Amino acid sequence: MAGVSEYEYDLLVIGAGSGGVRAARMAATTGAKVAIVEDRYLGGTCVNVGCVPKKLYSYAAHYHDSFDDAAGYGWQLPGPASFDWSTLRDNKISEIKRLNGIYQRMLEGAGVTLINARASLADAHTVTLHEEQRDSTVTAQKVLLATGGWPWIPEFPGSEYAVDSNQVFDLETSPKRFLVLGGGYIAVEFASIFNGLGSETHLIYRGELFLRGFDQQVREFTCAEMERKGVNLHFNTNIERIEATQDAYNVYLTNGNMLEVDVVLAATGRKANIQGLGLDKVGLELDETGKIPVNDRFETACPSILALGDITPGPELTPVAIAEAMHLVESHFKEGTPEALDYTTIPTAVFCHPNIGTVGLSEEEAREKFTNIRVYSTNFRAMKHTLSGSHERTLMKLVVDDATDVVVGAHMVGDDAGEIIQGIAIAVRAGLRKHDFDRTVGIHPTGAEEFVTMRTLTRT
Numbered sequence: 115m116a117g118v119s120e121y122e123y124d125l126l127v128i129g130a131g132s133g134g135v136r137a138a139r140m141a142a143t144t145g146a147k148v149a150i151v152e153d154r155y156l157g158g159t160c161v162n163v164g165c166v167p168k169k170l171y172s173y174a175a176h177y178h179d180s181f182d183d184a185a186g187y188g189w190q191l192p193g194p195a196s197f198d199w200s201t202l203r204d205n206k207i208s209e210i211k212r213l214n215g216i217y218q219r220m221l222e223g224a225g226v227t228l229i230n231a232r233a234s235l236a237d238a239h240t241v242t243l244h245e246e247q248r249d250s251t252v253t254a255q256k257v258l259l260a261t262g263g264w265p266w267i268p269e270f271p272g273s274e275y276a277v278d279s280n281q282v283f284d285l286e287t288s289p290k291r292f293l294v295l296g297g298g299y300i301a302v303e304f305a306s307i308f309n310g311l312g313s314e315t316h317l318i319y320r321g322e323l324f325l326r327g328f329d330q331q332v333r334e335f336t337c338a339e340m341e342r343k344g345v346n347l348h349f350n351t352n353i354e355r356i357e358a359t360q361d362a363y364n365v366y367l368t369n370g371n372m373l374e375v376d377v378v379l380a381a382t383g384r385k386a387n388i389q390g391l392g393l394d395k396v397g398l399e400l401d402e403t404g405k406i407p408v409n410d411r412f413e414t415a416c417p418s419i420l421a422l423g424d425i426t427p428g429p430e431l432t433p434v435a436i437a438e439a440m441h442l443v444e445s446h447f448k449e450g451t452p453e454a455l456d457y458t459t460i461p462t463a464v465f466c467h468p469n470i471g472t473v474g475l476s477e478e479e480a481r482e483k484f485t486n487i488r489v490y491s492t493n494f495r496a497m498k499h500t501l502s503g504s505h506e507r508t509l510m511k512l513v514v515d516d517a518t519d520v521v522v523g524a525h526m527v528g529d530d531a532g533e534i535i536q537g538i539a540i541a542v543r544a545g546l547r548k549h550d551f552d553r554t555v556g557i558h559p560t561g562a563e564e565f566v567t568m569r570t571l572t573r574t
């Protein structure tokens with residue numbers, strides 16, 4: 115059995131994204147000798163082409179409503195507000211550069227060696243570094259694959275004209291007419307973003323309703339609110355082909371309609387980023403979902419090769435990749451054996467407008483799981499919108515297991531739903547009962563207080 119000293123590093127991480135950076139830093143703080151290889155950008159998807167720029171653009175889009183809402187509160191704007199895409203895009207670029215620098219300093223400060231190269235596996239302890247001029251190898255006791263995901267676009271005539279979510283952030287100009295293909299959270303978020311920024315916006319989805327897997331009432335409510343805000347939702351249809359004209363794209367749909375737009379975004383899913391990673395060199399195979407299976411210690415079928423984050427099964431979320439990294443370091447670089455990571459009750463948000471926040475089971479999942487459930491739901495116009503004149507509504511919902519009174523799901527569509535559900539998630543995670551919600555005093559006047567004042571049963 116090889117000893118630690120035989121290798122140049124105790125841990126070599128491939129991919130400096132959400133999970134890789136955290137694992138490298140935390141392992142280094144235990145005294146391990148750690149290197150991280152990254153060929154594109156520090157911080158990975160989340161910082162560069164995911165959560166961060168998306169949330170910044172979502173903030174930008176929210177101003178549209180704020181300007182409209184302000185008049186009822188007495189504010190008079192000098193004229194119609196105008197939006198400058200290049201200011202937003204370039205400020206976003208500067209902010210991400212700043213974050214890239216922070217990541218670099220954090221890694222270096224923790225004593226992690228940063229290697230700027232594309233990496234591939236050569237064997238169970240050896241990694242090839244593909245640098246501009248030459249290839250070299252480096253050895254490590256353990257190698258962590260944290261290479262994340264990459265957007266995937268299905269092939270259809272003209273699919274080459276579609277941009278993916280990596281490209282959409284840096285468009286040259288803001289599209290007057292924007293079309294997004296897809297029904298997942300990324301598609302829904304970008305529809306809200308471009309609608310808010312003033313583009314005529316279309317969302318095309320082949321299914322009945324977007325956001326499959328979310329609570330049905332949440333999906334229907336979000337659909338109605340997004341339509342009210344002016345997003346054109348086209349369900350039960352797909353893109354048949356895209357034709358480029360001199361200065362636009364004609365998008366032909368399978369329902370016989372044609373839409374002329376300036377940008378087509380394909381938000382049609384992501385695949386594990388394993389191209390050229392050399393999985394075959396160590397005998398690793400993908401599962402039926404195209405991910406690398408791991409055990410509770412994040413070991414692959416080749417025990418010296420670890421994997422976490424979006425290339426492994428499990429929710430594709432930054433806090434999940436980070437939790438996995440913390441757990442991996444506990445398991446491999448500290449004394450004792452931590453309990454397996456618990457993937458239940460992971461809260462999540464969709465930053466469409468209005469936002470969705472959710473934790474625990476949907477009503478449909480709860481009906482499957484428990485004999486009897488109670489559903490408490492409220493749907494109201496927030497106080498802010500009395501004077502603003504906006505017709506935006508808010509949905510809040512608690513799903514309770516009747517036998518135990520435990521709140522097994524909490525859902526919200528409305529302003530700052532992600533912020534509010536983060537707090538509620540602690541209660542749901544802790545397994546608190548509806549009775550505990552009821553005996554919590556509300557904060558008045560807020561929308562959030564509805565979560566502790568819902569007394570009337572909506573349905574069983």
Ligand code: FAD
Nearest residue numbers: 129131132133154158159164233261262423424430431432
């Ligand atoms: P990543 O962060 O993807 O990092 C992988 C890194 O590996 C990359 O930097 C890549 O360049 C590098 N790499 C790949 N191959 C190699 C190689 N061979 N050699 C060297 N380096 C390599 N999550 C949330 O929690 N909230 C959100 O709001 C949210 N919004 C999102 C919005 C969008 C548009 C997208 C695309 C994703 C979003 N996500 C969000 C998901 C989140 O970004 C991912 O779950 C998270 O980044 C996964 O982290 P990771 O460590 O697995 O990989």
